[in-house]
Amino acid sequence: MATVQLSEAEKVYVLHGIRDDLRVDGRSCEDYRHMEIETDVVSNTDGSAKVTLGHTAVLVGVKAELGKPRPAAPEEGYLEFFVDCSANATPEFEGRGGEELGMELTNTLYRVFNNKRSVDLGSLCISPGEHCWLLYVDVLLLQCDGNLYDAISIAIKAALFNTKIPKVLISEGEEGGTEIELSDDPYDCVRLSVDNVPCIVTLCKVGHRHVVDATLQEKACTVASLIMAVTPAGTCTCTRKVGRGSLDPESIFEMTEAGKRVGKALHGPLMSLLLQEETLGKKRQKVGFLG
Amino acid sequence: MAGLELLSDQGYRLDGRKAPELRKVQARMGVFAQADGSAYIEQGNTKALAVVYGPHEMRGSRSRTLHDRAVINCQYSMATFSTAERKRRPHGDRKSTEMSLHLKQTFEAAVMTQLYPRSQIDIYVKVLQADGGNYSVCVNAATLAVIDAGIPMRDYVCACTVGFVDETPLADLCFAEESGGGSSLALALLPRGGQIALLQMDARLHQDHLETLMEAAMTACKGVSKVLDEVVRQHLQEVSVLTGE
Numbered sequence: 395m396a397t398v399q400l401s402e403a404e405k406v407y408v409l410h411g412i413r414d415d416l417r418v419d420g421r422s423c424e425d426y427r428h429m430e431i432e433t434d435v436v437s438n439t440d441g442s443a444k445v446t447l448g449h450t451a452v453l454v455g456v457k458a459e460l461g462k463p464r465p466a467a468p469e470e471g472y473l474e475f476f477v478d479c480s481a482n483a484t485p486e487f488e489g490r491g492g493e494e495l496g497m498e499l500t501n502t503l504y505r506v507f508n509n510k511r512s513v514d515l516g517s518l519c520i521s522p523g524e525h526c527w528l529l530y531v532d533v534l535l536l537q538c539d540g541n542l543y544d545a546i547s548i549a550i551k552a553a554l555f556n557t558k559i560p561k562v563l564i565s566e567g568e569e570g571g572t573e574i575e576l577s578d579d580p581y582d583c584v585r586l587s588v589d590n591v592p593c594i595v596t597l598c599k600v601g602h603r604h605v606v607d608a609t610l611q612e613k614a615c616t617v618a619s620l621i622m623a624v625t626p627a628g629t630c631t632c633t634r635k636v637g638r639g640s641l642d643p644e645s646i647f648e649m650t651e652a653g654k655r656v657g658k659a660l661h662g663p664l665m666s667l668l669l670q671e672e673t674l675g676k677k678r679q680k681v682g683f684l685g
Numbered sequence: 686m687a688g689l690e691l692l693s694d695q696g697y698r699l700d701g702r703k704a705p706e707l708r709k710v711q712a713r714m715g716v717f718a719q720a721d722g723s724a725y726i727e728q729g730n731t732k733a734l735a736v737v738y739g740p741h742e743m744r745g746s747r748s749r750t751l752h753d754r755a756v757i758n759c760q761y762s763m764a765t766f767s768t769a770e771r772k773r774r775p776h777g778d779r780k781s782t783e784m785s786l787h788l789k790q791t792f793e794a795a796v797m798t799q800l801y802p803r804s805q806i807d808i809y810v811k812v813l814q815a816d817g818g819n820y821s822v823c824v825n826a827a828t829l830a831v832i833d834a835g836i837p838m839r840d841y842v843c844a845c846t847v848g849f850v851d852e853t854p855l856a857d858l859c860f861a862e863e864s865g866g867g868s869s870l871a872l873a874l875l876p877r878g879g880q881i882a883l884l885q886m887d888a889r890l891h892q893d894h895l896e897t898l899m900e901a902a903m904t905a906c907k908g909v910s911k912v913l914d915e916v917v918r919q920h921l922q923e924v925s926v927l928t929g930e
Contacts, residue, residue: 437730438814439766449719453813455766478775481760481809482720482736485744488760488809489777532765534811536734537717683725683734684713 400614408615409601418611424656426607431548431664433556433671435682441557444682445549448609449539454531454549456557460574461528463519470510471518471526475503476533477546483538492535499533499542506592506623506632507531507550514587520562521572527559540609543621547594548664554591555668558583592623592631593664595657597649599641604649606656617641620649624657626665691850691865699861700729707845707857707905710912712826714833714920722834726826729859730816735826737834739806754798756805759788761823763812784820787883791824791844791873794882797837806836817859818846820871820885825909832917840875841913842882845905847872849894854901856908870898874906 400408408418415422427448436442441456464472477499479492487495507513518527531553533546561582563575577583598608598616605612608619618637622630630650635641641649671678696703708729717723722737743750750756761784762776775781792808808831810823824844831838848855848862848869855862863869868888874881890898 436732436764436766436814438769442766449717451717453764455764457766457771459771476765478765480762480775480811481807482717482723482734482811485738485807485809488758488807530765530771532771534764534813536811537719539719682727682732683716684711684727 398610398614400611404611405615408612412600412603412605412612415603417605418609421607423603423605424652426544426660427609429548431552431667431671432681433552433668434680440559441553441555443549443552443556445545445552447541447545447548447607449537450541450545451535451537452542452545452549453534453536454546454553455534456553457530457532458557458559459528459530460520460525463523463526467510467515468523469519470515471528472515473508473513473529473531475500475507475531477503477535478533479535479538482536499546502543502594502621502634503531503533503546503550506547506594512591512623512625512631513554514590517584517586518559520574521564524572525564525574529554529557538610540611540613541596541607543594543596544607547592547623548660551588551591551593551664552668554586555588557586559586560584588665590625592625593657593660594621594623595653595660596621597653599639599645599649604645604652606652620646620653622650622653622657624654624660626658626661628654628658630654630657691848691862691867692853692855696853698855700859704853705856705901705904707908708859710825710909712829712913712916714829714916715924720834722830722832722836724826724829724833726822726829728818728822728825728857730814731818731822731859732812732814733819733822733826734811734813735823735830736809736811737807737827737830737836738809739834740801740804740836741807743803743805750803753802755796755801755803757789757792757796757798757808758805759785759792759808759810759827761785761788761810761812763815763819767812767815784823787820787885788823788827791842791882792827792831794880795828795838795840795842795875796831797839800837806831815860817861817863818857818871820844821846821857821873824873825913828913829916833920840877840880841910842873843876843906843909843913844871844873844883845902845909846870847898847902847905849890849898852894854898856901856905868898870902872899872902872906874903874910876907876910879903 439455617639821844
């Protein structure tokens, strides 16, 4: 993971500040940094989103392809994740340097998103046991300043909201198998429902308190962190503790409660922003990286 | 592509341009605050990001340090969602490695490496959307990023990919034109002196046409250099306004 070196004095400074609910940039312990979200930035994909959280920048592209459903779940489609920690973020990620972090992020994403409670996988099925939609969700990490999980999960939710899957017509083929015909009209498409898609909240324990949306500096002072996936209803679907230090059961409970509160509060404004962007339609000025 | 002609009788290409016309170029410098230099460029539908780190101490193998100049290290990679068919690996395949070497060669000709002995300059380019002329767009993005990093160069490095159809050179090819089967020539130029940093041509071309094609490529590169110069001056103006000069 891209890290910064902090001296002992700087660590003490950060610790004391957090103890008094005042972080280095003036935020309180449960505040997020300035977030910018934009969808439909890459036109080659079926859905895309770009999220900038402070100095962390993430770009997600979703491509839908026809595939065969997995034998364990013949009536569902599925998602394939891939996280590319690009060398843009830090020179350490050049070549194969970013693979370890990429694998870790990918595995967590599979656990959080690739199940029928988070995403409506049944809607991705075309004909049970034979054809289904397979969504390739590709995450590109452009800049790294802490809190990757949160930024990536928000970007994935926005990209899935933006995904337009073409409508299909199933007909009987010559030898008795089914034939798939994709609709020619680019506007004739199906949208995914993202009502249950969770967002990941990372809580880092610094001293005796926990902080949300830690920067790299604060990460260097962290003992251990808790990653939780929270749905819009406020339920926690997946929890994991990461880090070298150990946590008290009470602090885990406290952090879980805080995480649920913060996560629930995150979904409302996110959905309203996405819907607002959607209503602008064609008149929207696409900014991307040019803004 | 059966039925689609690359150059119509009236002289229009597939996307409505005339033969020597370039695609619309939009660029921005200083996109990322954490890197030493960064730039983003859009040429038509091809989008590329370039990031520069350095000059800094040699990372990795110290034995590759050069005593009299800086080492330039480039990596070319494409986002997995950049092409119409999803790309499995962003970098590491032969094409990306070849492109990385070409970029290295191009910038070694332009950057004044003798000012930074025993150090390393990293140039990382990422193609976000591939619609033809990937190498050229990457070179243009990297030029802006190197300028943004404040690393001195002999001249702008501008690149353009040109093709040859019906005895006419087509400037700045898009993906459909590149995969149409005709010859394509990629040229990286240092415009003021007219020096060529890199020249690469694929497919067959009659010797007599080479001169015309190269002339067309050089004209197109000079056109690109004007746009890049404008972008740099604009950026400089914005930055100086912000710092209150």
